[in-house]
Amino acid sequence: MSAMLEVADLHVGYGKVEAVRGVSLTLDKGRIVTVIGPNGAGKTTLLGAAMGLLPSRGVLRFEGADLHELGVEDRVERGFCLVPERRELFGEMTVGDNLILGAYSRRKDGAFVKSALDGVFDRFPRLAERRRQRADTLSGGERQMLAIGRALMAGPRLLLLDEPSLGLAPLIVRDILRIVATLRDAGVSILLVEQNARAALETADYGYVLETGEIALHGAASDLLNDPRVMATYLGGA
Ligand code: ATP
Numbered sequence: 258m259s260a261m262l263e264v265a266d267l268h269v270g271y272g273k274v275e276a277v278r279g280v281s282l283t284l285d286k287g288r289i290v291t292v293i294g295p296n297g298a299g300k301t302t303l304l305g306a307a308m309g310l311l312p313s314r315g316v317l318r319f320e321g322a323d324l325h326e327l328g329v330e331d332r333v334e335r336g337f338c339l340v341p342e343r344r345e346l347f348g349e350m351t352v353g354d355n356l357i358l359g360a361y362s363r364r365k366d367g368a369f370v371k372s373a374l375d376g377v378f379d380r381f382p383r384l385a386e387r388r389r390q391r392a393d394t395l396s397g398g399e400r401q402m403l404a405i406g407r408a409l410m411a412g413p414r415l416l417l418l419d420e421p422s423l424g425l426a427p428l429i430v431r432d433i434l435r436i437v438a439t440l441r442d443a444g445v446s447i448l449l450v451e452q453n454a455r456a457a458l459e460t461a462d463y464g465y466v467l468e469t470g471e472i473a474l475h476g477a478a479s480d481l482l483n484d485p486r487v488m489a490t491y492l493g494g495a
Contacts, residue, residue, distance in 0.1 A: 261286040261446050262307070262415065265316035269299070269306045276302040277313070278470035284415075284448055289441045291449040291457040291478065293491060294467035300450040301342060303467070304417045307448065308332060308339045319415070333362050336414030342423060344404040348393030352384055355392050355403055359410030369412065377406040380436065398429035405436065415446045422453040434460040454491035458482045466491070 260283035269277035276299045284290045292300050306313035309329040317324040319335060327335070346355055356377055360370045378385035381402045387395065392403060401421055408416060418437065422430040434456055441447055441462075451457035458464050458478045466474040466487065474486060481487045 259321070260284060260318075261320060262448065263316060263318040264303075264307070267303070267306060267313055267315035267317060269302050269311055269313040271302075276470055277306065279315070280467070280470070280472055282465050282472065282475070284446055286446050287441065287444055288463065289437065289447040289449055289461040291451055291461035291464045292467050293451050293454040293457050293464060296452065297469075298467040299470040300452075300467055301419055302470075304339060304419050304448070304450055307417060308337060310339075330362075333411065336412070337417065338408040338411050338413035338415070339417040340404050340408045340419060340421065342419040344400050346392045346400060346403055346407075348391060350392060351389055352392055352395070352403055353388040356384070356388075356407055356410050359407030362411055370410070373410045373412060377409050380409070380439070381406050397425050398433065401425060401429075401433055402436070405433070405440075409440070413445055415448065416440065418447060418449045420451055420453075421449070422451060422456055427456075430456050454487065455482070458487075 262284040265281045267277055267280045268275060280303060282290065292303060294300055302311060305311040307317065309324065309327065309332050324332065356374060357370065360373055363369050383399055384402055384406055387399065395403060421433050425433065430453060437447060437449065438460055449457055449461060458481050461478040464475065464478045464481045465472050
């Protein structure tokens with residue numbers, strides 16, 4: 258099977274500072290691939306390059322097409338959707354309106370928007386209950402749900418998730434990642450960037466460890482969970 262997303266020898270920099278240095282990874286359709294690593298390792302930068310928000314050098318292909326030739330909007334049209342670390346909700350707008358905004362690229366298709374909204378409310382009953390509330394009245398976990406729900410409104414095929422666990426209590430992290438797994442089971446492919454290595458590896462099919470812009474280690478997520486090197490550095494113990 259050829260990879261849905263193929264990254265090879267990718268370099269991404271900010272001026273003279275190279276934040277991603279020769280990264281290679283692949284994501285097969287219908288899988289969750291996680292990139293774990295400490296603060297500043299280059300995880301957000303990698304997602305920015307995949308989405309087309311940052312210029313990059315190297316191989317970046319989606320279903321065989323060279324992404325360097327496609328802008329952000331083309332990638333959105335092909336089904337890319339980024340859920341940024343800061344979640345970037347519109348606090349003064351209602352939950353429902355934030356969701357509708359997520360369907361901006363599909364706004365002319367009223368039937369799609371309606372069924373996508375029903376789908377999000379089925380998946381996140383909490384958002385349905387709070388649909389008329391302002392987004393800034395939500396808890397941290399609910400905001401993350403809203404950020405993911407808003408991404409789902411675009412009907413994504415590839416979801417790029419930047420640290421969905423950030424700032425959330427362990428039980429909420431588990432809820433969120435359980436939902437991420439159900440999205441994979443519904444056919445969405447997912448690139449999950451996380452500092453929370455254990456939660457990410459428990460959710461993902463395959464994992465890459467990113468250290469100072471380079472892949473230090475990769476393997477099946479279940480193998481990485483039992484790898485002494487990963488345990489010692491990222492899972493809090495030997
Ligand atoms: P975090 O978990 O903190 O988001 P990360 O693994 O996502 O970490 P990046 O945010 O990709 O890491 O940062 C990688 C490196 O690039 C860091 O050294 C960071 O200081 C640098 N960097 C990130 N954004 C910029 C920027 N806009 N300008 C200059 N340097 C940047």
